[in-house]
Amino acid sequence: MKNQPANPFAINVFDVSHRIGEERVVSLHETLTSHWGEGVASVPEGAVVSVEVRLDGLHDGILVAADISATATGECVRCLEPLSIPVQVDFQELFAYSPTEELEFSVHDNYVDCEPLVRDAVVLALPFQPLCDEDCLGLDPETGEKLAEPRDHNSSSIDPRWAALEALASTSDTSAAKPATKKRT
Ligand SMILES: [Zn+2]
Numbered sequence: 001m002k003n004q005p006a007n008p009f010a011i012n013v014f015d016v017s018h019r020i021g022e023e024r025v026v027s028l029h030e031t032l033t034s035h036w037g038e039g040v041a042s043v044p045e046g047a048v049v050s051v052e053v054r055l056d057g058l059h060d061g062i063l064v065a066a067d068i069s070a071t072a073t074g075e076c077v078r079c080l081e082p083l084s085i086p087v088q089v090d091f092q093e094l095f096a097y098s099p100t101e102e103l104e105f106s107v108h109d110n111y112v113d114c115e116p117l118v119r120d121a122v123v124l125a126l127p128f129q130p131l132c133d134e135d136c137l138g139l140d141p142e143t144g145e146k147l148a149e150p151r152d153h154n155s156s157s158i159d160p161r162w163a164a165l166e167a168l169a170s171t172s173d174t175s176a177a178k179p180a181t182k183k184r185t
Pocket residue numbers: 076077078079080081131132133136137138
């Protein structure tokens with residue numbers, strides 16, 4: 001097909017273009033050729049991103065509504081357990097028939113390029129601090145094993161350095177009160 005962009009997220013809109021009220025649904029299942037996301041969680045190369053796109057022909061452009069699903073991978077920031085993170089996100093954007101000041105996106109050669117929108121939506125939905133569980137207790141600093149229950153905080157096991165810190169804390173409390181007393185005299 002002439003003019004077909006190599007980008008798999010570019011959709012031919014010829015059949016809804018300039019046809020007010022015309023609708024079409026397109027399903028895309030694309031394998032990524034590079035990973036998406038630079039954080040702890042990302043969608044890896046080779047993962048499939050599925051997008052259900054609804055195209056609506058409007059007076060001044062084509063309304064593109066997309067539901068995206070993908071699976072990101074990463075590791076729990078507390079216990080480092082490998083994670084598989086489902087990502088469900090959507091967007092809606094109007095692609096103008098001719099480029100305008102107000103609209104960022106426009107139709108080119110009967111195609112709408114959804115790639116930057118799909119990618120941005122997915123990347124923004126990735127968690128910055130993925131957890132295997134909200135209550136994950138992380139690793140035991142002594143054994144390196146994942147903690148199954150909170151560490152025992154009874155006073156006999158308190159590190160002597162904590163006692164020193166506590167003493168410091170109480171000293172700074174009293175010193176903070178001193179200048180106030182001075183001002184009054
Ligand atoms: Zn964890």
